[in-house]
Amino acid sequence: MKFTGYDLGPFHDEMFAAPGTPRDGARLLLEKIESLPPGELLRRQQKAEQTLYDLGITFTVYGHQEGTEKIFPFDVLPRVVEAQDWDKLEVGLKQRIYALNLFLVDIYGEQRILKDRVVPREIIETAEGYLPACLGVKAPHGIWCHITGTDLVRDEHGVFHVLEDNLRCPSGVSYVLANRQLMKRTLPEVFAASRVRPVDDYPARLLDLLLRMAPEGVTRPTVALLTPGIYNSAYYEHSFLALQTGIELVQGQDLVVRDRRVFMRTTKGLKQVDVIYRRLNDDFLDPLAFRPESLLGVPGIMDAWRAGNVSLANAPGTGVADDKVVYAFVPEIIRYYLGEEPFIPNVPTFLCWRDRDRAHVLENLETMVVKAANESGGYGMLVGPASDAAQREEFARRIQANPRNYIAQPALMLSRAPVIAGDRFEGRHVDLRPYILHGGDVQVIPGGLTRVALKRGSLVVNSSQGGGSKDTWVLKH
Amino acid sequence: MLSRVANAVYWMSRYLERAGNLARFVEVNWHLTLDLPGEGADAWRPLILASGDQNLFEERYGDCDAASVITFLCFDQDYPNSIASCLWAARENARAIREVIPYEMWEHLNVTYHMVRDAAKRPLDTVENPFDFCQEIKRRDFVLGGVAEDVMLHDEAWHFARMGRLLERCDKTSRILDVNCHRMLPDEGEHGPGFDSIHWSALLRATSALDAFRRCRGRISPAKVAEFLLLEHEFPRSVLHGLVHVQDSLQAVTGSRRGFFSHESERLLGQLCADLSYLTIQEIFDQGLHRFTDRLQTRMNAVDSHLGREFFGYLPEEPQTQVEQ
Numbered sequence: 001m002k003f004t005g006y007d008l009g010p011f012h013d014e015m016f017a018a019p020g021t022p023r024d025g026a027r028l029l030l031e032k033i034e035s036l037p038p039g040e041l042l043r044r045q046q047k048a049e050q051t052l053y054d055l056g057i058t059f060t061v062y063g064h065q066e067g068t069e070k071i072f073p074f075d076v077l078p079r080v081v082e083a084q085d086w087d088k089l090e091v092g093l094k095q096r097i098y099a100l101n102l103f104l105v106d107i108y109g110e111q112r113i114l115k116d117r118v119v120p121r122e123i124i125e126t127a128e129g130y131l132p133a134c135l136g137v138k139a140p141h142g143i144w145c146h147i148t149g150t151d152l153v154r155d156e157h158g159v160f161h162v163l164e165d166n167l168r169c170p171s172g173v174s175y176v177l178a179n180r181q182l183m184k185r186t187l188p189e190v191f192a193a194s195r196v197r198p199v200d201d202y203p204a205r206l207l208d209l210l211l212r213m214a215p216e217g218v219t220r221p222t223v224a225l226l227t228p229g230i231y232n233s234a235y236y237e238h239s240f241l242a243l244q245t246g247i248e249l250v251q252g253q254d255l256v257v258r259d260r261r262v263f264m265r266t267t268k269g270l271k272q273v274d275v276i277y278r279r280l281n282d283d284f285l286d287p288l289a290f291r292p293e294s295l296l297g298v299p300g301i302m303d304a305w306r307a308g309n310v311s312l313a314n315a316p317g318t319g320v321a322d323d324k325v326v327y328a329f330v331p332e333i334i335r336y337y338l339g340e341e342p343f344i345p346n347v348p349t350f351l352c353w354r355d356r357d358r359a360h361v362l363e364n365l366e367t368m369v370v371k372a373a374n375e376s377g378g379y380g381m382l383v384g385p386a387s388d389a390a391q392r393e394e395f396a397r398r399i400q401a402n403p404r405n406y407i408a409q410p411a412l413m414l415s416r417a418p419v420i421a422g423d424r425f426e427g428r429h430v431d432l433r434p435y436i437l438h439g440g441d442v443q444v445i446p447g448g449l450t451r452v453a454l455k456r457g458s459l460v461v462n463s464s465q466g467g468g469s470k471d472t473w474v475l476k477h
Numbered sequence: 478m479l480s481r482v483a484n485a486v487y488w489m490s491r492y493l494e495r496a497g498n499l500a501r502f503v504e505v506n507w508h509l510t511l512d513l514p515g516e517g518a519d520a521w522r523p524l525i526l527a528s529g530d531q532n533l534f535e536e537r538y539g540d541c542d543a544a545s546v547i548t549f550l551c552f553d554q555d556y557p558n559s560i561a562s563c564l565w566a567a568r569e570n571a572r573a574i575r576e577v578i579p580y581e582m583w584e585h586l587n588v589t590y591h592m593v594r595d596a597a598k599r600p601l602d603t604v605e606n607p608f609d610f611c612q613e614i615k616r617r618d619f620v621l622g623g624v625a626e627d628v629m630l631h632d633e634a635w636h637f638a639r640m641g642r643l644l645e646r647c648d649k650t651s652r653i654l655d656v657n658c659h660r661m662l663p664d665e666g667e668h669g670p671g672f673d674s675i676h677w678s679a680l681l682r683a684t685s686a687l688d689a690f691r692r693c694r695g696r697i698s699p700a701k702v703a704e705f706l707l708l709e710h711e712f713p714r715s716v717l718h719g720l721v722h723v724q725d726s727l728q729a730v731t732g733s734r735r736g737f738f739s740h741e742s743e744r745l746l747g748q749l750c751a752d753l754s755y756l757t758i759q760e761i762f763d764q765g766l767h768r769f770t771d772r773l774q775t776r777m778n779a780v781d782s783h784l785g786r787e788f789f790g791y792l793p794e795e796p797q798t799q800v801e802q
Binding site: 054236242249251265 | 575591
């Protein structure tokens, strides 16, 4: 298959600098792909998909046994990020995570940033992710956001912007590792010739971080990953990470709190747990503290955490920092705590909570992307340019009813990357979610999940909205 | 290890063993119908009797013709003990313990599950010729057993997996023996007119025991077959062999020495192994083979339910829950 006739459109293309001219880092890849015999690339694409199916890396639509299983679509053409681009991202992401962590320490501590009126108190206290139950807590080692997945997009000039921060339970890193394994099987000759930075040590780094989080005095900590269970859409990832790190995979029913300590039920009685990587949202974590009706959590776990007897990663309450309204203040947050200018810009954001912004948004709905402050997965969203009048009216109503809950951003010209579309290549919009670990120092995994909007023209890349993924190759210097 | 995980690994391997045994039974019975075409419609009834789910079958299918029995046992998704249901349940249990089992085991189980689902879309192909389907299930089951043996850490999880597999195997071996002794051994213990070497060798094949039997027992007789399947120390699918290895695994988990016990399940199992070890086949026939296998199953069930209470966190009054369906 050749790239002849591949249309760049008015977008920044991840593979081509100009029609027919690949970017430096993608040249080798292009040559190798084009030198494959006819039909070969498609055959390998199909083989890759079959492998995903065989490995059970699937989404399940459940209903007894009639559940249909689908793989998370995977495009075998990797996305290449050049070394110098990555260096800048790495600096910017580290800066952001250091600042956000200081912000969390402050919000649940002295609240200096609110007293200094850099962030309005009202915004924080109305944020869904803000947990008064965490006030006064000293998170072990001063770290709240241990694992972050930050969504980045590129505009038509190729400039990276932060689209949103995910500090609660960001998922997808298992696909980064699985995609890489699959790519090695699928295009070994291309892989061998390129200089790609490895991602395989993520589980080792994660384990190292979790072990370091143990409460003081615990020398051989027992670490567990808390999952909502097999019906959760990210369950594959939970079991994958537990397997790769060798930690226990537990569900709420496996844990019990006694004397403000957390134990798991084993075949030999109760065993204390010291560190929990929780993949359960805050409000399900502890029915005594939050939702009394939830059966997924562990009664008393918040109390054990506050007593310092168990470490939770990420800490409860981190959601206040990825509220989409708070997101708009992150550049201020960086300046306030670090005295530095933000290295990666935010997407310009209008807060419907401000009268002037709201008026502007309501007048320009057809050019804007409107998002609810606390939704994720592409839900609660209006993509203005793709909307009809009825949808815009509906959103105008919602915004006026609850201005605090909505932000709007101009619809970006997201960058595109080529995907296999039938028997030719077509450009599709992509984003990038790198994974960042904070265990005292901040580490950014070289690469991340590139999500692709598989529908032609679509700007929405979420897997729940028909998106797929690509392997992301960060090149060595 | 977590009680929930111990429970899941135990049931995963019980369901796999169950599916493998069903495939054996179906395949062998099909061979029999080709050898003895004169037997007519009732040739498939013993399989339904051995399943222990006769009432359910009659309610839903009525006659014991080949198509009904094969469809029921292989593909019926509403029948919890069909091959399709067993694989579904094994896979759901495996999914809950993905971090404990080797990746090769999950992949293989997953591929097998999809294979059965595909075959279930065309049940008539299997009804016409069950050979390929049953062979495939058996072969894949062997591979899964091999993965468990060669790749899995031989830790507590492996011991529970082994207990599940062996208890299921012992249960099925005793059932198939029991059901067949009715039709082949009317006078239990006599080489009377009921003796039929075609049936007895089919029974040996259904338990994958024919070649092994020939090597160490020679000519087929009912007493030798029953003795081999119940009491042969060296044969890995005999009841005694299975129970002794369950005992090994249980002691590895509890840390008890042989001859001692710390749990009721251990005590019951130790008693059972000791009884079987010192029985002769003549004594079994004197009690009556049917009565013997019936009691054997009751005692194995008691071991199973104590395992549930002592290790998997079941409450005493709770019925054995397998996997939430």
